[in-house]
Amino acid sequence: MLIDTSGFYCFFDEHDRRHGDAYNFMKSAETRLTTSYVLAEFIPLCYSRRLNQKKTLEFAADLLANPLIEIVWVNEELHKEAFALLQNRQDKTYSLCDAVSFIIMR
Numbered sequence: 001m002l003i004d005t006s007g008f009y010c011f012f013d014e015h016d017r018r019h020g021d022a023y024n025f026m027k028s029a030e031t032r033l034t035t036s037y038v039l040a041e042f043i044p045l046c047y048s049r050r051l052n053q054k055k056t057l058e059f060a061a062d063l064l065a066n067p068l069i070e071i072v073w074v075n076e077e078l079h080k081e082a083f084a085l086l087q088n089r090q091d092k093t094y095s096l097c098d099a100v101s102f103i104i105m106r
Helices: 005-012 019-028 036-048 053-065 076-088 096-105
Strands: 032-035 069-072
Touching: 005 019, 005 036, 005 053, 032 036, 032 096, 036 053, 036 069, 036 096, 053 069, 076 096
Parallel strands: 032 069
Antiparallel strands: none
C-alpha cells in the first residue's frame, strides 16, 4: 500500500473523522510504501492544522525508523520525471509530491 500525506495525517490525528479507517488500513497492509516527499509534506500539514509540534516530529521520526515502512527517497531523476508529468498534465491540479507518488505506483 502506498501511503500518502493525508493517509499519515488521518492515522496520526486521532480526532480526524477518518482516523479509524486509516488505522485499520495501516495495520492490515502487508506492504507500506511512501516517499520522502510525503514525509516532507506531512510535517507542515500538521503544523498548519495546529497539531502538537513535538508529537508531530516524534511521529515523523518513528516513520523514518520503522522497518515496516519502505521509504523511497526522491532523487534528482525522480524529481525531474515527476515535474515532467506535471508539465504534461496541466489540466490536473495535483502536487509534485502526488506526481512522485503516481510514478512510484507505476
